[in-house]
Amino acid sequence: MSLVWDNGLFLLKGAYYTLLITVISMIFGLLIGIVVALARLKGNLPIRWLARAYVSVIRGTPAYVQILIVYFGLVDYGITLGPITAACVALSINVGAYLSETFRGAILAIPKGQTEAAYATGMTSWQTLRRIVFPQAARVAIAPMGNTFIGMLKETALVSVITVTELVRSAQLLIAQYFVNMPFYLGIAAIYWVMSTGFSAILHAIEKRLSKAY
Amino acid sequence: MMIRTTELSKSFHGVEVLRSIDLGVAAREIVVLLGPSGSGKSTLLRCLNGLEELSGGSLEVNGVRVDADMPSRRKRSSFREIRRNAGMVFQQFNLYPHKTALGNVIESLLTVKKLGRAEAEGIGERLLERVGLADKKDQYPSRLSGGQQQRVAIARALAMEPSVMLFDEPTSALDPELVGEVLEVMRQLAREGMTMVVVTHEMKFARQVANRIVFMDGGVVVEEREPEDFFRDPRSERARKFLNQLSDH
Numbered sequence: 001m002s003l004v005w006d007n008g009l010f011l012l013k014g015a016y017y018t019l020l021i022t023v024i025s026m027i028f029g030l031l032i033g034i035v036v037a038l039a040r041l042k043g044n045l046p047i048r049w050l051a052r053a054y055v056s057v058i059r060g061t062p063a064y065v066q067i068l069i070v071y072f073g074l075v076d077y078g079i080t081l082g083p084i085t086a087a088c089v090a091l092s093i094n095v096g097a098y099l100s101e102t103f104r105g106a107i108l109a110i111p112k113g114q115t116e117a118a119y120a121t122g123m124t125s126w127q128t129l130r131r132i133v134f135p136q137a138a139r140v141a142i143a144p145m146g147n148t149f150i151g152m153l154k155e156t157a158l159v160s161v162i163t164v165t166e167l168v169r170s171a172q173l174l175i176a177q178y179f180v181n182m183p184f185y186l187g188i189a190a191i192y193w194v195m196s197t198g199f200s201a202i203l204h205a206i207e208k209r210l211s212k213a214y
Numbered sequence: 215m216m217i218r219t220t221e222l223s224k225s226f227h228g229v230e231v232l233r234s235i236d237l238g239v240a241a242r243e244i245v246v247l248l249g250p251s252g253s254g255k256s257t258l259l260r261c262l263n264g265l266e267e268l269s270g271g272s273l274e275v276n277g278v279r280v281d282a283d284m285p286s287r288r289k290r291s292s293f294r295e296i297r298r299n300a301g302m303v304f305q306q307f308n309l310y311p312h313k314t315a316l317g318n319v320i321e322s323l324l325t326v327k328k329l330g331r332a333e334a335e336g337i338g339e340r341l342l343e344r345v346g347l348a349d350k351k352d353q354y355p356s357r358l359s360g361g362q363q364q365r366v367a368i369a370r371a372l373a374m375e376p377s378v379m380l381f382d383e384p385t386s387a388l389d390p391e392l393v394g395e396v397l398e399v400m401r402q403l404a405r406e407g408m409t410m411v412v413v414t415h416e417m418k419f420a421r422q423v424a425n426r427i428v429f430m431d432g433g434v435v436v437e438e439r440e441p442e443d444f445f446r447d448p449r450s451e452r453a454r455k456f457l458n459q460l461s462d463h
Contacts, residue, residue: 116265117308117367121322121374122298131325135312213312213354 004187007174011184014170015191021084021166022153025091029152032096037103051100058097064158066090071162087159091152098148106141107133139210146203150196167191216241216378216409217262221271223282224257224433231257233433234271239378244410246420246441249430250456255413258430259380262411263300264293275300276377298326301371305383307363309355315342315366316351319373326374341369345399361392365399378409385416417460421445429453 004011039051058066070093071086081089110133118128160169171184178184217239224232232254239245247255260266262275267289268282275296280289309318316338323334342348345365355363364384371379381400385393397419404410404423414420420427420441427444429437431452437444448454 111308113304113306113308114310117302117304117310117370118321119265120263120297120300120302120304121370122294122326123322124294127325131321132310136310139312210312213314214356 003174003178003180004183007184010174011167011170011187011191014165014167014188015195017084017164017166018153018156018192019195021087021091021156021159021164022149024088025095025152025156026149028088028092029095029099032092033099033103036096036100037107040100040104041107055097055100058094059101063091063094063155064161066094067158067162083159083162083164086162087156087164091156091159094155095148095152099145102141102144102148103137106137109140110136135210139207139214142203142207142210146200146207149203150199153196153199154192215239215274216243217273217275217411219258219262219271219273222258222261222268222273223270224254224261224266225269231433232261232269235435237428237435239409239411241377241409242407244404244412244423244425245428246424246426247411247413247428247430248420248456249436253430254433255430256382259382259411259413262380263297263302264289265302298374299376300378300380301368301374301376302380303364303367303371303382303384305386307355307360307367307387309363309367309370311355314352314354315347315358315369318355318366319370321370322374337373338369341372342366344372344402345369346395359392360388361395364388364396368396368399368403372403378411379403381410381412381414383413383415385414415460417445429456431456 036051036054039047043051067087067090070090071081071083074081114132114136115128118132119125123131156166157168160166160172163169165173167188171188174184175181215238217237219235219237222232222235222237223230235258237258247258249255257266261268262273264280268280270282272279272281274280276299278292278295278299280292280296284292310321313321316335319341320331320334320338323329323337324331329337339348339351342351345368347362347365347369350358350362350366355366358366368384384400385396388396393416397416400410400412400419401423412420412424424441427437427439427441428435429439429444429448429450429452437448437450437453439449444453445457448457
């Protein structure tokens with residue numbers, strides 16, 4: 001176990017990349033999710049169709065394959081992304097599809113009377129979405145969104161195959177150096193657990209805040 | 215005329231719910247729409263501020279005209295103008311659950327009228343006082359009784375200083391003992407000279423407060439009378455039947 005402590009800094013650096021990729025992909029995934037949810041709810045026919053196709057393709061293929069396509073596949077077309085950029089692009093696109101479904105469901109869960117009440121006072125449909133529907137939908141969406149985020153934190157392990165030295169790859173490098181497996185694997189498992197528990201706590205606090213009116 | 219509909223009609227999926235309605239409401243007049251359920255009275259009310267799309271005919275509210283065959287963009291902007299001048303109160307209150315009583319009342323002042331928060335809150339507090347809920351301004355709707363919620367909803371509708379108020383069965387979702395407080399606020403509005411169109415099943419209110427009863431059935435206006443005449447001696451067979459069924463209980 002002392003091997004893990006001795007190499008703690010190296011593993012923490014791996015944890016840093018895991019966290020970095022998670023947070024960046026979360027932010028862009030959130031934006032993609034909102035835009036795609038709105039496209040499916042409010043867009044015209046071709047836009048709705050496009051959004052549906054995106055969700056269907058992303059949810060119907062493994063994240064692993066998506067990462068390989070972005071990092072190795074795009075090179076054939078002259079698009080060369082760095083490993084971390086490729087990881088963030090692939091995971092943002094991946095998580096965006098799942099979140100768009102969450103958001104769409106959350107927006108549809110808000111009673112029609114809310115929109116009508118806002119319209120009846122002269123608000124535009126955009127004002128109504130922003131001020132009345134979104135805040136209520138956020139409360140509905142936060143729990144499933146939290147699951148998606150924590151799932152993604154763990155899915156970042158996949159990007160070790162494209163040479164991002166995140167947690168898994170850090171452990172693998174140390175294993176290659178010291179020829180022992182278990183302590184390093186247990187060590188990164190512990191770090192994953194701490195990070196996902198931390199995320200859960202933050203999301204729980206947000207959920208509580210959003211629910212204070214209810 | 216504050217409100218005028220001309221041959222207004224409305225169908226849902228090919229079923230005609232409103233057929234060629236010609237209704238006029240003068241300024242300061244209080245019109246109560248009566249009729250059996252499914253007669254089209256709520257739909258008519260919701261057509262007046264564009265919550266239901268018109269299928270035919272036209273309407274004019276406070277000088278803003280909408281034709282069924284206008285381009286939809288123009289219809290939308292005309293209805294938005296109408297809505298700024300026409301407050302609406304719903305059967306299910308439809309208060310914003312994530313905002314306090316005061317937050318509900320001032321929302322349109324902030325977003326539509328673009329007032330500053332301080333000014334809006336001043337107006338909002340006065341309106342809550344008017345409906346007797348000054349002390350509840352920081353409560354969320356979930357903490358208020360049905361009657362209190364509906365009074366907040368009335369204050370919210372009044373915030374835009376509407377020239378006409380539309381009430382869609384405002385007491386139908388309330389426990390019987392809470393109906394009175396809402397009707398009292400509506401009576402107060404009537405005394406202050408507000409133009410009101412009310413869909414309700416409160417016959418006593420209709421009889422005492424309305425200037426005119428519009429009785430609807432099957433998507434048409436069957437009878438239009440002064441309340442005393444209507445209740446004492448309804449002309450149409452359908453109105454007689456409707457009133458008899460009510461007094462049976």
